[in-house]
Amino acid sequence: MPDLILGIESSCDETAAAVVCSDRGILSSVVASQIATHCKYGGVVPELASREHLRAIVPVVREALERAGAGFDSLSAVAVTEGPGLVGSLLVGLTFAKAVSAARALPLIGVNHIEGHIHAVLIESRAAGAIVQFPALALVASGGHTHLFELPEEGRYRLMGKTRDDAAGEAFDKVAKLLGFGYPGGPVLDALAPHGDANAVRLPFSKMKGNALDFSFSGLKTAMLRWVQARGMDDEIAARRAVLRSSEHLSIEEWLAATPATTLNAIAAFQRVVIEELLRRLDRAAEESGAQAIIVSGGVACNQGLRRAATAGRFPCPVYFPTPGLSTDNAAMIAAAALGKFSRGEFADLTLKAKAGLTLA
Secondary structure: OOEEEEEEOOOOOOOEEEEEEEOOEEEEEEEEEHHHHHHHHHHOOHHHHHHHHHHHHHHHHHHHHHOOOOOOOHEEEEEEEEEOHHHHHHHHHHHHHHHHHHHHOOOEEEEEHHHEEEEEHHHHHHHHOOOOOOOOOOOOOEEOOEEEEEEOOOOOOOEEEEEEOOOOHHHHHHHHHHOOOOOOOHHHHHHHHOOOOOOOOOOOOOOOOOOOOOEHHHHHHHHHHHHHHHHHHHHHHHHHHHEEEEEOOOHHHHHHHHHHHHHHHHHHHHHHHHHHHHHHHHHHHHHOOOOOOOEEHHHHHHHHHHHHOOOOOOOOOOEEOHHHHHHHHOHHHHHHHHHHHHHHHHOOOOOOOOOOOOOOO
8 A cells, every 4th residue: 555644844934734645646735825924024923924824724734635535544644844944833733743643643754844845856856757866966945044965865965065144045035125025025036137137236256264065145135235225225115115015916017117227237146146156056066976966946946047047057967946836835845755754664753842943964
């Protein structure tokens, strides 16, 4: 009989549940977003995130089971994100998973959120018949994480580099907020960047001491702040914020109409530097490790500029991205990561705790 695993993810601001089968792949994946709740505050408010998870967890799990044509009685195990993430948010998913485990006598599997992002690529590549070869590299870039791992084989991880300050996705969102594009602003900058001249504005690359594979985006973010301050852009930014208040969903044409060419150039330059910072480290890590494949996952993997640059023949090995739905936080990746743990009997008990700073390697 194939194994059927219910995955639950609630590490930040998305409540997600999914059902994954050991021989049929992803049977369902349901995500309840909290963007409408947090956008007015310019970022995720932890207390509100926890409250929204409490409201959403039951209907989200129910819908995931219904879409998969499964019931609690047909499950082999329940998997849940144990960290890293916001403690209050993690506790909602963890408590629900424990309740299901205890009530249905199902094995409980704790999963590292970052490992889940890597498995989002692995499960989709298998379904497509494109098996990822090892050793591999994995870049996990999102609003909360920028980590670079070497994978000698599936399930083994060696941390090669990580951000020393802002994560890549966080830098996108903070610069978008600075320019008056609201939250989350990363997708807006990505859509606007092709309309600017990336060479018209000079922005700095990070200069790292110590581990050359570490990342830093705080200097770039500060350079953007100085660029804005030097041009007295208060009226332009205020006008964009007014446009944003007038409509929850703006088209790219509306954003272009509200953004002068000079600002578009700065956005293009900012995105080019972020992408180059990521890819330069992948270049170096690939050379050092002899990687046979590169995995790029996490919310920043949705960035079209990054996808184009990474798959344009720059690397001597295949580069794998998840589909957009599995790039951002979801529970299918958590259940996928749990499949191997289930086969190895790596189960947790009801003392499993939420770990905000959980590391993978």
